[in-house]
Amino acid sequence: MHVPDGFLDAPTSVATGVVAAAAVGVALRRARTELDDRTAPMAGLVAAFVFAAQMINFPVGAGTSGHLLGGALAAVLVGPWTGLLCVSVVLVVQALFMADGGITALGTNVVLIGVVTALAGYVVFRALQAVLPRRLGTVAPTAAVAAFVSVPAAAAVFSLLFAIGGTAPVDAGKVLTAMLGWHVLIGIGEAVVTGLVVGAVVAVRPDLVRGARPLVAARELEIRTVAA
Amino acid sequence: MxxxxxxxxxxxxxxxxxxxxxxxxxxxxxxxxxxxxxxxxxxxxxxxxxxxxxxxxxxxxxxxxxxxxxxxxxxxxxxxxxxxxxxxxxxxxxxxxxxxxxxxxxxxxxxxxxxxxxxxxxxxxxxxxxEPTDVLVGLRRLRMPPLLVEIMSFMLRYLDVVTADLGRTLTAMRSRGCEPRSPRHWPALARSLGALFIRSYERGERVHLAMLSRGYTGTLPTATGGDGHR
Incomplete structure (x- = not known):
């Protein structure tokens, strides 16, 4: 869920805005190394894809629905910095054109949904890749675990922000437990969908999955002879 | 949510x-x-x-x-x-x-x-x-990094194309008795989303090639002639 206006107090919103601007600034520079002069059209199209993927709502229970956050998915598919940029652009568009997520909470949303999910997801993804066998088959499950971790990670950071600048007198510990419990559930959905999507792309075009690129490059051309 | x-x-x-x-x-x-x-x-x-x-x-x-x-x-x-x-x-x-x-x-x-x-x-x-294009011009004037504005403009320009693509896929799924929202059909939905990603990514590559063939050097000329908008 996107944080609306007035959920965190003004100083906290401004502070997260500064953090978000710094993170996006770094990402802009690093994305150029991931995509060179293709950055604008490629990141734009991937952002449109992330937006489309977020449109599909899943029933979570109790009459509410959740949707994919897509930070970890984008990080695995196009790299962490481009992924961060794409999700951030989606959030800016949603706040400016759809009033989804507050305009003063934009920094908070970019930090939570863009920076934390993309970076936490990518760190977990890389760490797992380092210890798992180097096979293409491991990419999708690894991405799923990364996606699973990324959602409660964002929830934990939100609870921290709420403890600092929350505007409702709810006990911080209570918020943390509720947020974590709820987002572990959402994380499972995020993990399943992310894993399946990455698996589907790896099966068809492994060269497009940035997280799989080292494995694709290491693959040797195999020439088999068919028995006549 | x-x-x-x-x-x-x-x-x-x-x-x-x-x-x-x-x-x-x-x-x-x-x-x-x-x-x-x-x-x-x-x-x-x-x-x-x-x-x-x-x-x-x-x-x-x-x-x-x-x-x-x-x-x-x-x-x-x-x-x-x-x-x-x-x-x-x-x-x-x-x-x-x-x-x-x-x-x-x-x-x-x-x-x-x-x-x-x-x-x-x-x-x-x-x-x-x-208008979305005016918002982009406004953001550029407010010193938003040009690359970020460009990414936003490409996203907005192709948003309808990509979401319509997804819409047709979902219609096709439903007409075959598949409910995309139901976890039971998540594998089918995920394959559709995977296909949508590949299509979007390849569309991005084609757009980039089309831009190169029209003299793109890494920065976009502003359609409104820089700051002299209206």
Whole structure:
């Protein structure tokens, strides 16, 4: 869920805005190394894809629905910095054109949904890749675990922000437990969908999955002879 | 969480609000909402004044109020959350309609709901009165990094293409007895999303090649001739 206006107090919103601007600034520079002069059209199209993927709502229970956050998915598919940029652009568009997520909470949303999910997801993804066998088959499950971790990670950071600048007198510990419990559930959905999507792309075009690129490059051309 | 994202939020018009430069409107919006967020929540009269300002702007812009209200459904999940706050908040209890709720929680819920609602209404007013391309020009004038504005412009330009692509896929799934929302059919949905990613990525590559063939060198010429927009 996107944080609306007035959920965190003004100083906290401004502070997260500064953090978000710094993170996006770094990402802009690093994305150029991931995509060179293709950055604008490629990141734009991937952002449109992330937006489309977020449109599909899943029933979570109790009459509410959740949707994919897509930070970890984008990080695995196009790299962490481009992924961060794409999700951030989606959030800016949603706040400016759809009033989804507050305009003063934009920094908070970019930090939570863009920076934390993309970076936490990518760190977990890389760490797992380092210890798992180097096979293409491991990419999708690894991405799923990364996606699973990324959602409660964002929830934990939100609870921290709420403890600092929350505007409702709810006990911080209570918020943390509720947020974590709820987002572990959402994380499972995020993990399943992310894993399946990455698996589907790896099966068809492994060269497009940035997280799989080292494995694709290491693959040797195999020439088999068919028995006549 | 919650409501679907609508895309066509612009309401065509020629009022003073429509004609105002986009960067001014963005600055006013951010300043106004920051002011709303920073206002202590028990200054009830001030919030009435804020509401009057927003509604007044909507009326001056000649955007039908119902049009704005219908698009405010994005905040419904949040209002549900705000309604829960009095029940989980700390502090002395009080009786409202036979329910025992936290008194500071009740005030907090009011604050959340009124600030969130004013923010949504103000943002919708900007969206309703400003063409997306003008918003981009405004953001560029406000010194948003050019690369970020370019990414946004490509996203907005191809948003309808990509979402329509997804829409056709979902229609095809449904016509084959597959319900994309149901976890039972997630594997099929994921393959569709995977295909959508590949299609979007390859479309990005084709767009880039088309740009190169038209002399793209890494920076976009501004369609409106730099800062001399209108």
């Amino acid at each position: 919650g409501a679907a994202h609508g895309h066509r939020l612009h309401h065509h018009g020629h009022s003073a609000v429509h004609r105002a430069p986009a960067h001014v409107k963005i600055l006013v919006l951010v300043g106004f909402v920051l002011l709303v967020v920073a206002t202590p929540r028990d200054w009830y009269a001030v919030f009435a004044a804020y509401a009057a300002v927003v509604v007044g702007t909507v009326l001056v812009a000649r955007v039908p109020l119902g049009w704005v209200l219908r698009r405010m459904v994005v905040e419904v999940p949040f209002l549900v959350f705000a309604a829960l706050v009095p029940f989980v908040a700390e502090g002395p209890r009080t009786e409202v309609l036979g329910l025992t709720v936290s008194e500071p929680g009740l005030v907090a819920a009011w604050g959340l709901a009124v600030k969130g609602t004013l923010g949504v209404m103000a943002s919708l007013t900007l969206a309703a009165t400003t």
